[in-house]
Amino acid sequence: MPMFSRFRYIVFTVALLSGPVCAGPRADLSAFTRGLKTLQGHFSQEIIDTQGRVKERSNGTVALSLPNLLRWECDAPYKQLVVADGKRVWLFDPDLNQASVRLQGNEERNSPLIALIDPIQLDLKYDVSEEVAMRDGLRWLSLRPRVGIEASFQSASFGFAQTQLARMELVDNLGQRTVIVFSGWQRNPVFAVDTFRFTPGKNVDVIGDR
Template sequence: MRTILILGLSWAMNLAASDNDGPAMAELQAFSSGLETLHAGFNQRVIGPDGALQSEGAGSVWMQHPGLFRWSYEGEYPELIVADGERVWIYDEMLEQVTVKAQSSNIEDSPLLLLTQPQSLAEQFEVTELGAYEDMQLLSLVSHDPESEFERILLGFAQDQLRLMALEDAFGLRTEIRFDQVRRNPGLDPELFRFTPPEGSDVVGDTEPPALQ
């Protein structure tokens, strides 16, 4: 099963850090201002601790504030990940298996959602400007939570558009996702954020109905 968005690029560790109120933060603020929905294509690479490429993939992502998202991985190993506001559904088409977990407001459910709440970044992360790389301005986010799954999250922006999101876990597993054809606030079909397990698939995980509030 893929882990969404995991990479802290090794080259970023060598960039000179600047203040946290520079061009990258300005790009983030410009991109996230008024952001309610998002649709984009992406290309993903997963890199092991030894630097070897473990997998590559591509697909599309949809997001709707405050907590809905859909990741569709295409190609040889198709996979679908849907968050409906109560649960996250992960469907592995090859295995015909659905994994279910309760959805929380934790950024780890989908770091992409932090784009809708940049004002709260400092509460959850140590935020550092890393300067320019390629044609992007980079922002480094290191969680204040020592038990966080992610050691670092990187965001890359260019011309007020999200181009890169990357994370690295405690074991050195890195994933880089580069976005293209990014559309802000398109109209989205509510069915994108609903999921029904295909007939005959195995369903495992947190399958109990959500507790009443």
């Protein structure tokens, strides 16, 4: 599988929200993100094609820090690492001993995960609605990018179990669906200084502009 295909989920990962308090999943999101500066947890992910077939499964850990730092690390079925350090995004595949690097740009700034760490962005960038009925035992908040916002997804949904973010679902511009299940959230952990840094080894093949 091409390296960039493996790392396509980078666009799903940089956000924390604190919207106005009201009944429903919007209030759940507000409660979940209130006072957050850093966040860490586990994920399992499926990418599903337009025919409903699962193309890819993975699991690992995710770490976020204000204002725009991300570490997304896959443990299985293969090792992969994404690090957004505030200026650049590094994508590292240890099996290929290859890293790609690009400037951190609109894809990250317009990620729905930004709603988790930058509360102001939610209503500025998205049309937000609450799903009336519960689905899979969760309460859902749906986001669609506003006209003029560059985004690589058509819609995103946050699923809450009470005030805990349990799931995120995204539909990309090709109609593929990504389902991410979260667990083991740690609020405001203190990260090591190198958590959001990536330095390629001497023999790593680097693609892109450093």
